Amino acid sequence: MPESVSLTIDGQEIRAPKGTMVLEAARTAGILIPHYCYHPGLPVVGSCRMCLVEIEKVPKLQPSCATPVAEGMVVRTTTPQALENRRSVLEFLLANHPLDCPVCDQAGECGLQDYYMEHGRYDARHDEDKTRRKKAVPLGPHIMLDQERCILCTRCVRFTRDITRTGELGVLSRGHRSVIDVFPGTTLDNPYSGNVADLCPVGALTDRDFRFQCRVWFLGSVPSICPGCSRGCNIEIHYNRRFDPRYHDRRVHRLKPRPNPEVNGFWICDEGRYAYRTIDAADRLKIPALRRGDGLREASWAEAIGEAAGALRGVLGGNGPGAAAVMVSPQMSNEELFLARRLFRDRLGIDRIAGRAPAAAGASGDDFLIRADKNPNTRGMDLLFPDAGDCRDLVESCAGGRIRYLHIFRHDLSRWYDPGRLAEALREVDCVVFEGSWDSPTARLADVVLPAAVYAEKEGTFVNFQGRVQRFYPAVPPPGAALTDLDILARLAAALEAGAAGSTAAGLFGEIAAHVPEFAPLTWQSLGPTGRWLANPGNDHAV
Amino acid sequence: MQGLSPSARLRIEELSARYPRKRSALIPSLQIAQEEAGYISEEIMVEIARMMELSPNEVREVVSFYSLLHQKPVGRYVIQVCTNISCQLCDAEGILRHLRRRLGIGPGETTPDMKYTLLEVECLGSCGTSPVMQINDEYHENLTPEKIDCILDGLQ
Ligand code: SF4
Ligand code: FES
Ligand code: FES
Numbered sequence: 001m002p003e004s005v006s007l008t009i010d011g012q013e014i015r016a017p018k019g020t021m022v023l024e025a026a027r028t029a030g031i032l033i034p035h036y037c038y039h040p041g042l043p044v045v046g047s048c049r050m051c052l053v054e055i056e057k058v059p060k061l062q063p064s065c066a067t068p069v070a071e072g073m074v075v076r077t078t079t080p081q082a083l084e085n086r087r088s089v090l091e092f093l094l095a096n097h098p099l100d101c102p103v104c105d106q107a108g109e110c111g112l113q114d115y116y117m118e119h120g121r122y123d124a125r126h127d128e129d130k131t132r133r134k135k136a137v138p139l140g141p142h143i144m145l146d147q148e149r150c151i152l153c154t155r156c157v158r159f160t161r162d163i164t165r166t167g168e169l170g171v172l173s174r175g176h177r178s179v180i181d182v183f184p185g186t187t188l189d190n191p192y193s194g195n196v197a198d199l200c201p202v203g204a205l206t207d208r209d210f211r212f213q214c215r216v217w218f219l220g221s222v223p224s225i226c227p228g229c230s231r232g233c234n235i236e237i238h239y240n241r242r243f244d245p246r247y248h249d250r251r252v253h254r255l256k257p258r259p260n261p262e263v264n265g266f267w268i269c270d271e272g273r274y275a276y277r278t279i280d281a282a283d284r285l286k287i288p289a290l291r292r293g294d295g296l297r298e299a300s301w302a303e304a305i306g307e308a309a310g311a312l313r314g315v316l317g318g319n320g321p322g323a324a325a326v327m328v329s330p331q332m333s334n335e336e337l338f339l340a341r342r343l344f345r346d347r348l349g350i351d352r353i354a355g356r357a358p359a360a361a362g363a364s365g366d367d368f369l370i371r372a373d374k375n376p377n378t379r380g381m382d383l384l385f386p387d388a389g390d391c392r393d394l395v396e397s398c399a400g401g402r403i404r405y406l407h408i409f410r411h412d413l414s415r416w417y418d419p420g421r422l423a424e425a426l427r428e429v430d431c432v433v434f435e436g437s438w439d440s441p442t443a444r445l446a447d448v449v450l451p452a453a454v455y456a457e458k459e460g461t462f463v464n465f466q467g468r469v470q471r472f473y474p475a476v477p478p479p480g481a482a483l484t485d486l487d488i489l490a491r492l493a494a495a496l497e498a499g500a501a502g503s504t505a506a507g508l509f510g511e512i513a514a515h516v517p518e519f520a521p522l523t524w525q526s527l528g529p530t531g532r533w534l535a536n537p538g539n540d541h542a543v
Numbered sequence: 544m545q546g547l548s549p550s551a552r553l554r555i556e557e558l559s560a561r562y563p564r565k566r567s568a569l570i571p572s573l574q575i576a577q578e579e580a581g582y583i584s585e586e587i588m589v590e591i592a593r594m595m596e597l598s599p600n601e602v603r604e605v606v607s608f609y610s611l612l613h614q615k616p617v618g619r620y621v622i623q624v625c626t627n628i629s630c631q632l633c634d635a636e637g638i639l640r641h642l643r644r645r646l647g648i649g650p651g652e653t654t655p656d657m658k659y660t661l662l663e664v665e666c667l668g669s670c671g672t673s674p675v676m677q678i679n680d681e682y683h684e685n686l687t688p689e690k691i692d693c694i695l696d697g698l699q
Contacts, residue, residue: 167598172607175665183599184585 007073022064022075023051033077034086034115036201037153038065040259041266043162048153050115052085053077061085086119094120096131096176097202098148106203108216112151133179140168140188142270143197143205147179150204156180156196163267164368166190180204191370194273195266198256207254209274214253218242222475223258223529225462227331227376227455228272231369232464233257233264234530237276237456237475250280251476252456260530263468269370278454279476283439285451286480296449301481301491308407308448309495311431315405316348325352325403327391329410330375333460334469334519335508336485337377337384340409343489347498352403355381355388358416371465376455380463383518383534392417399425407433409485410452414441435488452485453478459505461527467537469519471527546590551575555594566595569605573612582613610664617660618653620698622646623677626663629670638674639663641688645695 002017009026016025023033024040036048046066053064056074061081076082093112101107133147157169157180168188171178182188188196197207220241226233236256243251255276257268288304289296299307315324326344328337344350356378365372375381381388395417397403406429413422419441426432426445434446437454457478461471478484483491490503506524513519518534526532547555554575559568572595576587583606585599592599606612610623624642626635639650642661648654650663669675672684676691683694 161598167600170598170600170604172600172604174608181600183588183603186599 005069005071005073007069007071007075009075010077016069018069020069022053022055022062022067022069022073025069026064026075026077031077033064034119035065036111036151037155039155039158039199039266041163042155042158042199045154045158048089048151050086050089053082054079083119086115087122090116090120091122091125093151094124095126096148097151098130100149101203104146104149104203105206105211105216106149106200110203111201131176134181137181138208139182139205140193142194142208142274143188144208144211145180146204146206147181149202150180150200151202152178152180153201155199155201156205159196159199160188160190163195164190164192169196191269191271191366192267192368194270195257195268210254214240219253220475221256222456222473224255224456224472224475225376225470226255226268226272226275227462228269228275228374229365229371230373230375230378230465231264231371232376232462232468232470232531233268233272233369234260234470235268235272239456239475243476250277252276252279258529262530263464263466263470264369267369271370276456278438279456280479281438284454284479284482285437285439285443285449286482288451288481289449291447296444296446301483304448304450305488305491305495308431308433308450309492311433311447312348312405312407313496315430319404321349322352323402323404324348324350325354325394325397325406326350327394327406327408327411328353328355328381328385328388329357330355330373330378330381331410332377332381332485333455333458333462333472333505334377334380334384334512335460335505336409336489337381338508338512338515339486339489339503341384343493343496343498344407347493348496351387352394352397353385353388354391354394355385357391357411357413360415373465376464377462379465379467380461380469383463383516384512395422395425398429401428403428404430405433406431408435408442408446410436412436412438412440412442435485437482450488451478451480451482452488453482457482458484458486461505461509463534464531467534468531469522469527469534470531471524545580546586547576548579551579552594555591559595566597566601569595569597569602570609573602573606577612582616584614610662613660616653616657618656618658620658620678621660621662623662623664623667624650625665625667625669625673625675625677627666627670629666630673630675633673635674637688638676638686638691641691642676645692 004015004017006015009031012029014025014029026033033051035051037045044066046063051064052061054076055062135146135148137145139145160166160169168182169180172181196205218241219238221236221238224235224237226235236258237252238254239252240248255273257266259266287298288301290299290307328340363372363374423445432446433448434443435450435452437452443449455472456475459473461469463469486503493499509524513522521535522532555572558571559565562568572591573583576583588602589599592602606614624639643649646654646659646661648661650661653660667675667677674686676683
């Protein structure tokens with residue numbers, strides 16, 4: 001524990017670790033000091049002067065973002081002098097700022113708008129024309145630059161220099177001619193480029209993907225976990241609260257990073273950020289389907305579950321549990337995995353269970369956030385199914401005619417198994433059930449297709465590669481007739497008369513904690529917004 | 544497009560070896576490059592960035608910050624007119640207007656014969672003798688339109 005000091009901010013007694021800046025100490029006490037250039041994830045430059053506060057015994061206002069706390073310090077953030085400074089800073093920033101808020105994506109979450117309403121509110125004193133600069137310049141695949149809107153806080157520049165170390169952006173010229181730009185002939189194209197749109201306090205850097213899609217005040221926000229790789233970056237899902245299928249073609253509009261110092265800091269990668277498109281993708285499975293002859297035909301849940309349960313019951317009765325097999329997936333939540341384990345393994349006695357599959361071609365990681373394992377819950381699957389076999393071996397067993405019932409969760413086997421041989425292998429199985437969210441060659445080879453919700457449509461937990469157990473929440477309902485895997489498994493269990501109790505995620509998590517020692521110290525409530533470590537997470541903690 | 548000459552490269556390498564961090568030699572290196580070509584092209588910025596272990600944009604930031612470093616070819620005489628506050632109060636606008644008319648170019652432009660480049664700059668640090676302009680490395684103070692004509696007439 002670093003030494004701590006006590007100080008007073010706006011009359012509140014505050015203790016803060018030595019070295020903390022006044023701005024951060026104030027934030028922990030719920031006092032938000034306006035700021036532009038300061039960002040907790042970037043080096044401090046103290047250049048915008050928005051955060052100036054009064055400190056007793058110091059003659060001039062001090063930048064709270066660059067002033068460390070000291071014992072006995074008395075800070076006042078709302079004195080007439082401090083407020084006047086904010087007005088003046090805003091007046092200078094707005095002197096050349098275009099008033100294109102009506103067509104600016106940032107409107108509604110803009111540092112200039114918000115602080116002007118709080119602190120500015122002056123009558124304009126400028127008759128001069130505003131300076132004109134480049135607008136709507138695509139900087140790279142994801143980012144659009146508007147130089148007129150920029151307030152030169154340099155957050156974006158520091159991000160590319162200190163976080164990604166790619167150095168694409170710079171401040172060119174000086175004085176009122178200064179602009180942000182890339183070097184001629186180059187682009188802002190690195191695996192984390194989307195973060196600069198989040199960082200930019202104004203509408204100077206916006207996300208090309210989100211451009212003109214939805215006004216931000218129509219967006220709802222739900223905390224979640226990115227399912228794109230085993231890092232499990234903390235995110236927010238932003239969805240259209242007024243979604244109407246007659247006018248809108250997607251419910252989820254964007255993903256934003258949610259700070260978690262243990263996992264992703266303040267950032268997410270572009271691959272994860274733009275993967276939100278899969279949520280409302282055209283190839284989502286929405287209606288259960290049954291094989292009739294050569295094709296799949298839409299069916300009701302009762303028919304689909306009835307067919308799967310009937311086939312499974314027949315195989316278990318006729319051939320014994322050895323002829324039934326299950327492919328669980330590291331895409332499933334801990335709760336889903338646990339429910340599958342209870343139903344298939346504990347109740348029905350099936351022990352042919354596979355889980356691990358070969359990585360998709362080209363899957364790679366880096367030394368920052370991106371992991372080569374593109375599954376969010378490999379660690380959870382390994383804990384809940386320590387004996388799970390290799391999926392390839394199971395396909396071989398199918399080809400060898402040893403399997404009569406196969407229940408596939410989520411895997412698209414054609415990604416790593418020759419599609420022609422796969423079709424032959426699955427033809428050997430009397431009943432193939434595919435439970436997943438997207439259409440795929442595997443789904444099309446199944447006899448029963450059960451459409452399942454994606455992470456944004458349900459709640460649950462994943463364990464990331466470091467051993468952090470993290471919770472995600474539902475933002476939107478499953479599309480069409482799709483159900484969560486927990487609901488589907490509960491229905492299947494009921495049809496098999498194999499007991500369906502305890503199928504809420506919260507209840508199942510409690511059972512996991514009771515049965516799996518690594519989860520023992522955890523409770524559903526204790527996970528909080530940023531998760532908790534497993535009992536023995538291993539020594540892999542570093543971000 | 545030409546890069547740095549071998550001798551310029553050598554001088555820059557020698558310079559940067561004198562500092563704990565190579566980048567400390569950036570400004571003198573840019574001066575060496577400009578001596579050679581008259582301005583600093585994008586190619587040269589990339590080359591120097593590589594030598595100083597910087598990103599090209601970091602070099603461009605410095606080049607674009609200093610009005611004595613040029614990103615485009617300039618004329619034989621670079622005329623920098625101060626239009627900052629003290630000069631402004633002493634009619635820098637009139638001085639600039641006169642130069643525009645006499646040279647037929649605006650700030651940031653070069654005459655077709657490559658003789659003159661006109662630039663508008665911030666305070667030249669000679670406020671006491673404003674209005675002020677600088678031609679290449681020399682200051683010309685207490686300017687009037689007549690004085691300017693006289694100075695320009697004396698240039699080859
Ligand atoms: S573009 Fe945005 S983040 Fe970058 S300096 Fe300008 S205001 Fe700051
Ligand atoms: S936030 Fe402190 S100076 Fe910019
Ligand atoms: S304002 Fe012109 S020299 Fe100072």
